[in-house]
Amino acid sequence: MATGTDPEARAAAGGDPAGRGVHHAARAAIPDPHLRRDRWWLQPAVTVAGLLAFVAYSTWRAFAGADYYAAPYVSPFYSPCLAENCESMPAGADWEIVGGWWHLSPALLVLIFPLGFRLTCYYYRKAYYRGFWASPPACAVPEPHRTYSGESRFPLVLQNVHRYFFYAAVLVAGVLTWDAVLGFRDEDGAWGHMGLGTLVLLANVALIWAYTLSCHSCRHIVGGRLKHFSRHPVRYRMWGWVSALNGRHMLLAWASLVSVAVADLYVYLVSSGAFDDPRFF
């Protein structure tokens, strides 16, 4: 028959009257959940691998509570350092705000802020919803869940706190900037020196700033919330800059994730004596 509407074909197609999603009874009867033939799984797989690697590394380093300071360099995982059990960092951000009762790694006190910033970041949300939660794994590939309410309910409605983490992340980025400046000293605290570690910290802090400022919340706060750009020329220009950065938010998210791990690793290697920081002058 010209139309190809054959009841038998429909039975074979598994037209389930109570079917979910693309198998809903009213939709085109196609047995395959999706017909994509490209390597759609590659991107979520790479995302998962990348994020897991970082989580594994950072867990180890955050709980270690050691080898995070090698004057003049401090690991970004441990700055600011807020407990009494911190190593002494001359002129650095070792503020003993929390006091002496804290016996775990001091990294845990502060990592929560950059971690929260990244966890609620609009890019990372996409990445882990797709990669870990398969919601959806890729476009037009069905997700496995029976129900879905997205970010409309607890707990995911809490993703809306992103902008407060952004404020915290700006403070942390400020501290890391100071840490990078301190890198222009030698081991004894004398200014006017520089080593490979200085470059590592500088590169890291630059990427951290770029990532932080490219944040969607930042874009909103800087100017996106306005109705009349023409009445706020300065904020409009700033919004333009942030928007340009924002276009590369994903790239900056990964670059800064790698750079922060590399910076920490560098400090670890120097601090543990596995590597000697080459000094330029």
Next chain:
Amino acid sequence: MTAVDRQSWDVVVVGAGGAGLRAAIEARAQGLRCAVICKSLFGKAHTVMAEGGIAASMGNVNAGDNWQVHFRDTMRGGKFLNNWRMAELHAKEAPDRVWELETWGAVFDRTPDGRISQRNFGGHEYPRLAHVGDRTGLELIRTLQQRIVALQQEDRARYGDYEARLKVFQECTVTRVLKDPAGRVAGVFGYERESGRFFVVEAPAVVLATGGIGKSFKVTSNSWEYTGDGHALALLAGARLVGMEFVQFHPTGMVWPPSVKGILVTESVRGDGGVLRNSDGRRFMFDYVPDVFKEKYAESEEEADGWYEDPDHHRRPPELLPRDEVARAINAEVKAGRGTPHGGVFLDVSTRMPAEAIRRKLPSMHHQFKELADVDITAEPMEVGPTCHYVMGGVEVDPDTAAAVGVPGLFAAGEVAGGMHGSNRLGGNSLSDLLVFGRRAGLHAARYAAAYATGAVPEPSAADVELAAAEALRPFGAEGGDAAVSRGPAENPYALHQELQQVMSDLVGIIRRAGEMEEALHRLSGLRSRARRAGVEGHRQFNPGWHLALDLRNMLLVGECVARAALEREESRGGHTRDDHPAMDRRWRRVNLVCRLAEESAGPAVADSALGLVRLERQETPPIRPDLLALFEKDELAKYLTDEELL
């Protein structure tokens, strides 16, 4: 009797493009219940393809602009064959129609001081086209669509139903305008494309806003909807078509790849600095400035290039001549062997503007060439050639009310209406035409229908409904054909359509000759008899073959009108170029050619005849009002008007 759904409304609008939606909005605003019937989904009408802008003399960019200048440009563009009253109303009302769109949410490009920006366009003396990049038509259709939704929201608040007073019947085709025995419009007959079910919408007033006829031609910028439905419906209902010989070929359509041949390359490319070159690299338009335009156009490249920056002290580049001139010039260059590999000429912006400016000013052209032809217009020239774009001819209407002459209750607006553009339409005047006359048609249809609010409404005769249903079903029983008129195997409607397009393009195309058009009429008659055997398989549910078989009737009728009128007019003017009569003749300016259906074929189930179905009459054009004539220099008028008219 065939089971037919019946509904009753005050005003029916056929077509949901700019004119149809504007008419519907107006009819609803007048307090009447209005139904809109369209072949596509709501919001997909061909108006979305309009790129350049809406011509309206708001004077935002050049304060010297006003309605008189716009009127003048329109008359010049149409070679003075325009219905002067329509051109006057159009020029006067266009600014209000544009401003009104803003209050409905349209977002035009802006001038530095925050007003609606206006751009230059061929034939317009000042920057006049309100625009949004190169997607003005989309903005127009979306704005009107959203205005209709807004009105529906009001109706829901008041009556509890979105569609209480304004309803869009989408994906439905109208095949007949129904009349009562007294000859008054009584409604329309049509079918739902989705289900194939027939329906009758009864209404005392019907507004035709169906657009044009481009699908009768092979290379066209028009979509499948442009099968001349409204032209044919009007003819069949007893109305007349005026000026059907004038078909505009847009000078710049894509010529490659074959699948997109004909798709439009907006005139803004030239308005913003793009130039035409032949395969020798020559800017050939300087060779084609006709005498009537000599004083207004630049003679050297330096002068032309200066115009973009300083229009007050330079004359316009000849690339911005009216469309008919440019299309003929390109046609001549290609015929002389100076065309591009794919049979067009080069249109170049890549050497004229920085890549960034091209992407910003012409985003959808950049996108279109990138995606469809794999050409980066910031780096290489486009290949373009003429494409059938617009029909100036259409239903003869009263200029003030848009009422079709001779059929009480029938109205027409937009491309389906004739007269406004004379022998050639200026770019940008189409969208303003839709708005100005769409509103007028809606307004006067509502006033006309309101008169029936208390009295007896015209009722369609049952026999006419029967005949309309039988006509629509004929393709399913086509095998063998109707013995009385045509015998033979069933014909494939797609093949017939292709043949029709070939005939129209080859024989009644951009350059015309008497012998070829006689041949065209002969071949059309053969196609007409075969079309009665156009047969389809399958069933009535969303069956495109069936739809096309029914549309063939309209395309054939319209094709015949174009061919007959073109054969009759022995001169060249605007969108009508005769190889055998290459000059414009002032005596012909006083003549409108009017098509009507032959008497013996007025019924729905007509007997076929080689004679054709269309009769042609000559009609004298109404004299232009003296105060409007006074807007022109005497010298200029002498080029168009005969000596006795000038007295």
Next chain:
Amino acid sequence: MSYQARFKVWRGDAGGGGLVDYEIAVNDGEVVLDAIHRLQATQCPDLAVRWNCKAGKCGSCSAEVNGRPRLMCMTRMSVFAPEETVTVTPMRAFPVLRDLVTDVSYNYAKAREVASFVPPPELGPGEYRMKQEDVGRLQEFRKCIECFLCQDTCHVVRDHEENKPAFAGPRFLMRVAELDMHPLDAADGAGIDRRRAAREAHGLGYCNITKCCTEVCPEHIKITDNALIPLKERVVDRSYDPLVWLGSKIRRRGARP
């Protein structure tokens, strides 16, 4: 250059159907819609397909090609190897009517639920003044051709039919964003709270910004980054910002007699 391309096209209706194999002649420079048209003209005249402008401007010929939501008129055959089988199905998030045509009325219903532009009462026609920088954002959204591919690909409704009543979909959330960013929209004065409506009536919270809408948009509108996320941030301003919440409480208390 011309070759015989292998196609699988979904034929059927709401009652059922399946993929049918065809061989179609394809020429240099053609798109999927050309092949479908040739199929219609030469092999199955009753093949149902929506199309209109054939230039990517009207958004009618939406379908899924090799499992990806696409406009058929903008999918060039040259992206497939000649020996590759091209599978064309209707959009799978909407009820099928016949062959490649789906019932997209969900979208029209959602369009009606978005409160329209409210003209500023103090300005008449012709008095609107907006700078280009004020309207640039909106104009990106108004490029939308309503092909509904974003609605089709969005897993919120594609994979969960039950979410359709509560979720307007990317296209119409973008419409809310557009109106909320319109410099002259007077919704506030008319008692319309667009941000609240975005959350409560249009289901913005369902969006988990996984960006498939942006990926499939044939107009390359950055739906997620420029419309949905900014709208989410605006909703945060309105509903989740404790300072704003406190401020509005105090103001409301102060307003009491």
